[in-house]
Amino acid sequence: MNAFKEIENKILIFDGAMGTMLQQEGLGAGELPEVYNIEHPEIIQKIHESYIKAGAQIITTNTFQASELKLEHCSYSVEQIIEAAVKIARKAKAPFVALDIGPLGKMMKPLGELSFEEAYQFFKRQVEAGTKAGVDFILLETFSDLYEAKAAILAAKENSNLPIFCTMTFQQDGRTFLGTNPLTAVSVLQGLGVDVLGMNCSLGPEEMISFLPDFLRYAKVPVMVQSNAGLPQMEKGQTLFPVTPKTFGHYAEKMAKLGVQILGGCCGTTPEHIYQIKQRIGNRTPISRKVERMTCACSSNQTVILDDKTTVIGERINPTGKKRLKEALRNHQFDILLKEAIYQVNAGAQILDVNVGLPEIDEKEILPKITCDIQEVVDVPLQIDSADIKALEATVRVYNGKPIINSVNGKEESMKAVFPIAKKYGAALICLTLDENGIPKTAQGRLQIAEKMMKRAIEYGIPKEDLIVDCLVMTASAQQSIVKETLKAVNLVKTKLGVKTTLGISNISFGLPNRELLNQTFLAAALGSGLDAPILDPLSQQMMDTIHSFRVLNNEDREAQKYITTYQTLSKEGEKEKNHSKDI
Amino acid sequence: MNAFKEIENKILIFDGAMGTMLQQEGLGAGELPEVYNIEHPEIIQKIHESYIKAGAQIITTNTFQASELKLEHCSYSVEQIIEAAVKIARKAKAPFVALDIGPLGKMMKPLGELSFEEAYQFFKRQVEAGTKAGVDFILLETFSDLYEAKAAILAAKENSNLPIFCTMTFQQDGRTFLGTNPLTAVSVLQGLGVDVLGMNCSLGPEEMISFLPDFLRYAKVPVMVQSNAGLPQMEKGQTLFPVTPKTFGHYAEKMAKLGVQILGGCCGTTPEHIYQIKQRIGNRTPISRKVERMTCACSSNQTVILDDKTTVIGERINPTGKKRLKEALRNHQFDILLKEAIYQVNAGAQILDVNVGLPEIDEKEILPKITCDIQEVVDVPLQIDSADIKALEATVRVYNGKPIINSVNGKEESMKAVFPIAKKYGAALICLTLDENGIPKTAQGRLQIAEKMMKRAIEYGIPKEDLIVDCLVMTASAQQSIVKETLKAVNLVKTKLGVKTTLGISNISFGLPNRELLNQTFLAAALGSGLDAPILDPLSQQMMDTIHSFRVLNNEDREAQKYITTYQTLSKEGEKEKNHSKDI
Ligand SMILES: [Zn+2]
Ligand SMILES: [Zn+2]
Ligand SMILES: [Zn+2]
Numbered sequence A, B: 001m002n003a004f005k006e007i008e009n010k011i012l013i014f015d016g017a018m019g020t021m022l023q024q025e026g027l028g029a030g031e032l033p034e035v036y037n038i039e040h041p042e043i044i045q046k047i048h049e050s051y052i053k054a055g056a057q058i059i060t061t062n063t064f065q066a067s068e069l070k071l072e073h074c075s076y077s078v079e080q081i082i083e084a085a086v087k088i089a090r091k092a093k094a095p096f097v098a099l100d101i102g103p104l105g106k107m108m109k110p111l112g113e114l115s116f117e118e119a120y121q122f123f124k125r126q127v128e129a130g131t132k133a134g135v136d137f138i139l140l141e142t143f144s145d146l147y148e149a150k151a152a153i154l155a156a157k158e159n160s161n162l163p164i165f166c167t168m169t170f171q172q173d174g175r176t177f178l179g180t181n182p183l184t185a186v187s188v189l190q191g192l193g194v195d196v197l198g199m200n201c202s203l204g205p206e207e208m209i210s211f212l213p214d215f216l217r218y219a220k221v222p223v224m225v226q227s228n229a230g231l232p233q234m235e236k237g238q239t240l241f242p243v244t245p246k247t248f249g250h251y252a253e254k255m256a257k258l259g260v261q262i263l264g265g266c267c268g269t270t271p272e273h274i275y276q277i278k279q280r281i282g283n284r285t286p287i288s289r290k291v292e293r294m295t296c297a298c299s300s301n302q303t304v305i306l307d308d309k310t311t312v313i314g315e316r317i318n319p320t321g322k323k324r325l326k327e328a329l330r331n332h333q334f335d336i337l338l339k340e341a342i343y344q345v346n347a348g349a350q351i352l353d354v355n356v357g358l359p360e361i362d363e364k365e366i367l368p369k370i371t372c373d374i375q376e377v378v379d380v381p382l383q384i385d386s387a388d389i390k391a392l393e394a395t396v397r398v399y400n401g402k403p404i405i406n407s408v409n410g411k412e413e414s415m416k417a418v419f420p421i422a423k424k425y426g427a428a429l430i431c432l433t434l435d436e437n438g439i440p441k442t443a444q445g446r447l448q449i450a451e452k453m454m455k456r457a458i459e460y461g462i463p464k465e466d467l468i469v470d471c472l473v474m475t476a477s478a479q480q481s482i483v484k485e486t487l488k489a490v491n492l493v494k495t496k497l498g499v500k501t502t503l504g505i506s507n508i509s510f511g512l513p514n515r516e517l518l519n520q521t522f523l524a525a526a527l528g529s530g531l532d533a534p535i536l537d538p539l540s541q542q543m544m545d546t547i548h549s550f551r552v553l554n555n556e557d558r559e560a561q562k563y564i565t566t567y568q569t570l571s572k573e574g575e576k577e578k579n580h581s582k583d584i
Helices: A002-007 A019-024 A033-039 A041-054 A078-091 A116-133 A146-159 A182-191 A205-209 A212-218 A245-258 A271-281 A323-330 A335-347 A363-377 A389-398 A412-425 A443-459 A476-497 A505-509 A515-528 A541-553 A558-582 B002-007 B019-024 B033-039 B041-054 B078-091 B116-133 B146-159 B182-191 B205-209 B212-218 B245-258 B271-281 B323-330 B335-347 B363-377 B389-398 B412-425 B443-459 B476-497 B505-509 B515-528 B541-553 B558-582
Strands: A058-060 A096-101 A137-143 A164-168 A196-200 A223-227 A233-235 A238-240 A262-265 A295-298 A303-306 A313-317 A351-354 A382-385 A404-409 A428-432 A467-470 A500-504 A533-536 B058-060 B096-101 B137-143 B164-168 B196-200 B223-227 B233-235 B238-240 B262-265 B295-298 B303-306 B313-317 B351-354 B382-385 B404-409 B428-432 B467-470 B500-504 B533-536
Touching: A019 A033, A019 A041, A033 A041, A033 A078, A041 A058, A041 A078, A041 A271, A078 A096, A078 A116, A096 A116, A116 A137, A116 A146, A137 A146, A146 A164, A146 A182, A164 A182, A164 A223, A182 A196, A182 A212, A182 A295, A182 A303, A196 A212, A205 A223, A205 A245, A212 A223, A212 A245, A223 A245, A245 A262, A245 A271, A262 A271, A295 A428, A313 A335, A323 A335, A335 A351, A335 A363, A351 A363, A363 A382, A363 A389, A382 A389, A389 A412, A404 A412, A412 A428, A412 A443, A428 A443, A443 A467, A443 A476, A476 A500, A476 A505, A476 A515, A476 B541, A476 B558, A500 A505, A505 A515, A505 A533, A515 A533, A515 A541, A515 B515, A515 B541, A541 A558, A541 B476, A541 B515, A558 B476, B019 B033, B019 B041, B033 B041, B033 B078, B041 B058, B041 B078, B041 B271, B078 B096, B078 B116, B096 B116, B116 B146, B137 B146, B146 B164, B146 B182, B164 B182, B164 B223, B182 B196, B182 B212, B182 B295, B182 B303, B196 B212, B205 B223, B205 B245, B212 B223, B212 B245, B223 B245, B245 B262, B245 B271, B262 B271, B295 B428, B313 B335, B323 B335, B335 B351, B335 B363, B351 B363, B363 B382, B363 B389, B382 B389, B389 B412, B404 B412, B412 B428, B412 B443, B428 B443, B443 B467, B443 B476, B476 B500, B476 B505, B476 B515, B500 B505, B505 B515, B505 B533, B515 B533, B515 B541, B541 B558
Parallel strands: A058 A096, A096 A137, A137 A164, A164 A196, A196 A223, A223 A262, A313 A351, A313 A533, A351 A382, A382 A404, A404 A428, A428 A467, A467 A500, A500 A533, B058 B096, B096 B137, B137 B164, B164 B196, B196 B223, B223 B262, B313 B351, B313 B533, B351 B382, B382 B404, B404 B428, B428 B467, B467 B500, B500 B533
Antiparallel strands: A233 A238, A295 A303, B233 B238, B295 B303
16 A cells, blocks of 8 residues: 555546547557557557656556456456556556456346356456556446446455555436446445545546535545546547547646546547646645545445434334244245335335344345345345344345445444444444343443444444444333333434434334334334434334324425325315314 | 521420310300400410420410301400400410411302402401411411412411411321312412421321321421321210320420421320420421422312323313304303313323413403312313413412413513412413523523523522423424424423423424324424423324323333223224234
8 A cells, every 4th residue: 555655645647548549549449459468568658658748647557358258259368468568557657557447348137147256256357467467556447337346346355455446437417327326436435445436437527527526525535537538529430529638627627626636537538638637736735625424325326314314214124023924035935025125115215124034044145135136126225134244244245335234232242243344345334232231221321332332343444424323122011111211322322422323113012002103102202312213114104104294393304295295185084074073 | 587587497396285275174165265365364374374384385376266257156356356365375475476377167169158269358357467466477277178278378478477387187098178188288388388387186196197208208398297186085975185195295206307397286285295295306406308399280189290200281271273162262151161171181181271362351350260160170280371460360369279370481571470470379380482582493592591581480489390391382384494493492401400391282283284193293202302291182092192102111101001901902903904914
């Protein structure tokens, strides 16, 4: 990381397009640019040198497509191409060399055939070759699939110690081709531990600048941008990029002023474009951004932020106490789980808890599979709920996005096992306020455990905002005298520690009649005490009634628009008679 | 008050029976003992002297029945009897002289014919005569009717500046003949501003000692006891009192050790009894009791304490928005209000708000009348709800018990008008957190007004625990953005000021559909935030469902006994099918 340390508080300039330059040098439409590393190294070197001369500090190796998949019909191996590429960059006297890795060019499951593990293996080979050849950084770029980017990042992290730069490419609608927006990209990529993140390709600087706010607001790491030289125009059968070097430099300056720290070019850019960047911002120091910290969970195309609003976590994918679900799990009939997922989302769940814990089930095998299956049918983020550490890690690994882990507790053993997983995969984490001595009777005792866990999590490198504290619902039938301590604890934990809170609502009423009523009253009382994200049954009318009405009270459902739509008709029929009989 | 100041931190000894002594001196069954003041002053003087010699510091004038009513067929006037009585006591060289006033001997309305104002006038005449004759204290004793005691206390307060001692007489079931228990007696009497309170007559010291705990726990003023010499026994046509002077002294010592500060004797006691008291406790200093302060409201036979439990205040006696109630009020058809009172109590209301505010109505006339009528049909304490200060005072004056005044606010004008009424009649008081600048938008602002009102109330001599703060419910349809400030304010006011809180729940949903749902969720959220005494519609199933279930969560309904009884059957029918369809 020495190279990165040297530059991390500086404005950095990348090079520009390789493909565009090679076409000028006569690269044919069917030709693999990477073959030039071996057959025309002097051309590649010349291009590198022109960028260096223009002011580029980081030279990208000519290896964008140097994967086993793309080189299938090529006579050179991944290692040969990459080794040659790095040599050329060094020969050109690049100040820093970044190993370029692009997408594999095949769709991943479930849309395509490529499995997460296969993708990982392809990237791993490139990473190992680049690392062996001695690059300074790894640049993962032009990703439209967050899932593929995750495989690439894990491959880079697990097979080298080099700093990782990762950029995704967005369409004009502000999402990648597979639906990821900047907010989600930032949340997931920085959770996975990249050192620099940002966007590149597809759009020109003018379009990209409008997507910058979420990057600059939420990225804790430096943000990088490599725009194309505008949107390509076809002219006389040739692709032309309309943004001139001067205009390009103008935008670069604008971006740097907003807080972008690393700039370069993508398709259509030339050494002149880079020269303009250098002229405009070469001697600046990066501005210091105010980074906003938030608690969130993501699928690949939805980020649910736990803010002042109420977030509903669906509890129903859990066999505990459910005969039919147990049977289905035993017989590997997973359709029923997928239906549960869809029903819950339709009913208003914003996150789904996924638990398949049964003694007869191999969770390590089943939990990742079901999680991926559920991600196919619903877009909401998932909460991986297991006491089996191996199942947990296997699932978090193949999850597409930023999951919530349910849960870790204050026992040393639990923290030691779960914190590293949360840290590595950037998962949010439900912290149960219990430890070796059990569940403290008092709110103060639970606050103390939450505080201890927070400190230890931070030591593990987990940001505080990734912690969601569960102060633990007691069962009113068995532990009535301390039921209210949970409500007090929610309030204490929120105000003293400034973290978000969750509770499994239904526990409260176990063993008592009219459970829905107790659940409903407890839910509202807990929301009144500051609960952020109840785990509940969204198919319960009473639960969602409480949520809908609390959202009016909590100023979430502005002007009660949704409430009025939901309950207007209902009330026209029912209320009138009621009011009449009561107004005596 | 000089005489009282001199003695207030000392053990004090009263004299014993006058009647018993006079019977020994030959008083006939039909004779009025008070006539002896004029016809046999030497006998009365001798009895006083024997008590003084035995150690009595306070001599009770021989005027127990010296009211206009009792002297109806007597040839001497109230003034003549009292003047003579005081002269004798002085002549006997009594250290202090207490004007004795007993009950009038006629039942008050509604049980009897005597009106509150008539009773007041009778007592007034006695008080004026005694004051003119130069007594040191006024002793109001042997009351079984709290209402009559109130009339006597007001007569004493308004027509003299002398310290007031007041004792009630309890039966073996721990209540007065008209149903008042020690807790209620203490709450109401000390609210009315007596200087000493306690019990006398009817029972011997052994029985009385078991009623002492509530007196000693809650009385902020000195507690006094004048027991009979045991329960009377008939022997050969004569009434005998079995407790010997020695045993009597033993109990006196026991009571003093518990915290009773003023002791004497009632029926059957003699100078020997008083001598034993003197021997046992004459040189003690009073022990310092730990007085518990509580927020409460009382009828004559129910005290509702606002403690950690949830107290339901019924809102339905209020014409606002109720056509039929308005019409009934306009036509002086009050039956409908009485029905509302009964319905609400049957539904679980523990206190009823009484509001008859209509432009066409003379509240000063109607509110006291309706309040008394309602007190006839239900036993719960009432909350007098009016913006008309004169109506408020007239009603609080004739109310039987300790009412709640609804309300005072932080405007100087309101505090100036309402605080003196609350102070004089010992009413609890709802404080609205608004002032000349309106309702503060923030919880902090409302806390500040509550704090200001608390300070000013204390300046007026109102104990802090008589204040119940209403942080004001905003209407979600009109002021959605600050609805949650009310919940925060409840929490702040409770924790920072340590006072109880109330809220008018139904306001929240005005102008929105499905009001019951919003009310219900808001109620539970407010209870979760620490609300003590919601004002609500107890005939709403949803409201009482919320209350019943919250009482389980709040550890009030121990082991959910009431909850289970209420909802068991319901759930057997309804839940099964529901659970079945949901457990997929
Ligand atoms: Zn490009
Ligand atoms: Zn007596
Ligand atoms: Zn007596």
